[in-house]
Amino acid sequence: MNFDIPALIGRSTLSRIQALGQSGIFLAIAFIKAFLPPFRIIRLIKEIEFIGSKSFLIVAVTGLFTGMVLGLQGYHTLTQFGAEALLGSAVALSIIRELGPVLCALMVTGRAGSAIAAQIGIMKITDQFPALEMMAIDPVKYVISPKIIAGIISLPLLTAVFDVIGIMGGYLVGVKLLGVNEGAYFSKMVSAVTFTDIYGGILKSLSFGLLIAWISSFMGFMAEPTTEGVSTATTNAVVLTSLSILIVDYILTSLLL
Amino acid sequence: MIRVENLVKKYGNTVASNRLNCRFEQGKVTVILGGSGSGKSTLLRQITGLERPDSGAVYFDGMDLALATQKKLYEKRRKMGMLFQGSALFNYLNIFENIAFPLREHTKIAESVIKTIVTMKLEMVGLRGTEKLMPSQLSGGMMKRVGLARAIVMDPKIIFYDEPTSGLDPISTGVIGKLIMDLNSKLNITSVVVSHDIESCFKIADKIIILFYGDIIAEGSVDEIRNSEDLRVKQFINGEPEGPIPFNRTDKNYLDELLMEQE
Numbered sequence: 001m002n003f004d005i006p007a008l009i010g011r012s013t014l015s016r017i018q019a020l021g022q023s024g025i026f027l028a029i030a031f032i033k034a035f036l037p038p039f040r041i042i043r044l045i046k047e048i049e050f051i052g053s054k055s056f057l058i059v060a061v062t063g064l065f066t067g068m069v070l071g072l073q074g075y076h077t078l079t080q081f082g083a084e085a086l087l088g089s090a091v092a093l094s095i096i097r098e099l100g101p102v103l104c105a106l107m108v109t110g111r112a113g114s115a116i117a118a119q120i121g122i123m124k125i126t127d128q129f130p131a132l133e134m135m136a137i138d139p140v141k142y143v144i145s146p147k148i149i150a151g152i153i154s155l156p157l158l159t160a161v162f163d164v165i166g167i168m169g170g171y172l173v174g175v176k177l178l179g180v181n182e183g184a185y186f187s188k189m190v191s192a193v194t195f196t197d198i199y200g201g202i203l204k205s206l207s208f209g210l211l212i213a214w215i216s217s218f219m220g221f222m223a224e225p226t227t228e229g230v231s232t233a234t235t236n237a238v239v240l241t242s243l244s245i246l247i248v249d250y251i252l253t254s255l256l257l
Numbered sequence: 258m259i260r261v262e263n264l265v266k267k268y269g270n271t272v273a274s275n276r277l278n279c280r281f282e283q284g285k286v287t288v289i290l291g292g293s294g295s296g297k298s299t300l301l302r303q304i305t306g307l308e309r310p311d312s313g314a315v316y317f318d319g320m321d322l323a324l325a326t327q328k329k330l331y332e333k334r335r336k337m338g339m340l341f342q343g344s345a346l347f348n349y350l351n352i353f354e355n356i357a358f359p360l361r362e363h364t365k366i367a368e369s370v371i372k373t374i375v376t377m378k379l380e381m382v383g384l385r386g387t388e389k390l391m392p393s394q395l396s397g398g399m400m401k402r403v404g405l406a407r408a409i410v411m412d413p414k415i416i417f418y419d420e421p422t423s424g425l426d427p428i429s430t431g432v433i434g435k436l437i438m439d440l441n442s443k444l445n446i447t448s449v450v451v452s453h454d455i456e457s458c459f460k461i462a463d464k465i466i467i468l469f470y471g472d473i474i475a476e477g478s479v480d481e482i483r484n485s486e487d488l489r490v491k492q493f494i495n496g497e498p499e500g501p502i503p504f505n506r507t508d509k510n511y512l513d514e515l516l517m518e519q520e
């Protein structure tokens with residue numbers, strides 16, 4: 001065997017760029033098909049239930065403890081400057097701007113993203129896609145499109161839940177436990193949080209919802225038709241989605257600030 | 258019913274279909290036989306429109322599936338049923354929902370009528386009473402029978418069977434064979450069976466096509482195939498390890514390869 005290093009580098013670069021292109025086309029087709037009749041409202045509702053409402057509990061618990069930790073940490077830092085009255089705005093801003101969208105998306109990736117990749121991968125190795133084809137049902141429109149739309153709808157809602165519960169968690173620890181003034185907690189929050197913060201959070205969660213459904217579906221769809229293929233696809237879906245969430249978060253933050 | 262003309266399909270350097278010409282007659286059971294890698298599954302995927310050929314044509318009811326738009330192809334698919342090798346049942350739906358699936362997707366039939374139709378189809382495959390079970394709770398043979406019930410639920414004109422008996426015990430094999438013949442004789446459904454199970458195919462076939470590395474090497478009735486003088490056909494139907502069909506996949510000389518390792 002002779003190793004031709006430039007050829008190896010070239011080949012792997014080409015195949016990566018090709019996969020990137022494929023995933024773009026995949027998303028475009030799935031997205032367009034979502035808006036062509038016949039509309040599959042029931043499929044969409046089922047996917048929103050799967051990605052959204054089944055993630056509710058895990059997102060709520062994550063939100064509660066994130067808010068509580070922020071309350072604790074924020075209080076101890078702020079008391080050093082005698083500024084514990086600012087706790088409300090500190091908790092709210094860090095949750096609404098960053099932690100809400102990012103942590104919520106990471107939790108949903110772990111729960112729903114892996115399940116999406118595994119489900120699609122299993123459908124692939126058991127010939128369920130050609131079976132749909134043979135029944136004159138478009139597999140992409142039936143399976144993938146509702147997942148993409150459901151991701152975009154679910155994530156902002158889950159993030160909103162995360163934000164509210166997180167702020168309440170900060171309130172519990174800051175006000176009820178550590179004795180910060182209740183009026184100060186909320187009034188500082190109201191004056192500090194602007195519409196841009198909320199808008200930025202929603203924009204982020206929309207993008208993360210798209211990323212989760214897109215990358216997880218694509219990984220499942222492109223899985224090698226073997227059991228190893230499906231397990232690799234599931235792992236890759238979680239790793240790649242989590243990484244892209246963090247990277248896209250940085251890019252969006254830099255654009256919004 | 259289906260006419261295949263000069264069908265060519267290549268994967269890299271492997272020729273899976275080498276200028277194939279054949280016909281699948283209305284109301285007949287046609288069996289495509291061949292070993293692994295003979296291109297029989299590729300041929301099936303092309304005549305069902307799941308894959309497009311590199312060149313050539315597949316005429317189904319007078320329309321070339323190779324050039325058809327998705328809409329036209331889907332119209333023709335309403336007349337097709339297919340039993341997949343692994344049954345391809347939807348793992349998140351129970352047996353009833355699996356069979357009712359095409360009806361619910363394509364028709365506006367009332368639920369009560371759907372229930373009647375599903376019960377009738379389950380009775381045909383002898384599995385009434387399994388409606389509430391999930392596919393994972395069934396054995397391989399039962400899954401194939403459910404797959405068959407789903408394939409015939411829209412009353413297709415033609416049914417494709419991909420390895421219908423592979424991995425089944427002798428009794429299940431017999432049951433599936435009988436079902437194929439029943440559907441064919443009672444409902445006049447055209448059947449296309451892809452298989453390497455020679456014995457059960459000889460029982461059900463009106464016509465046999467034998468593929469060998471992308472070429473049709475024999476075509477005819479069961480008797481014609483049995484009495485064929487072609488050495489490759491003889492070796493295949495008798496399952497002989499020695500003959501013109503090589504067991505080894507490589508062309509490299511064995512001795513050369515061993516000596517090369519030493520260098």
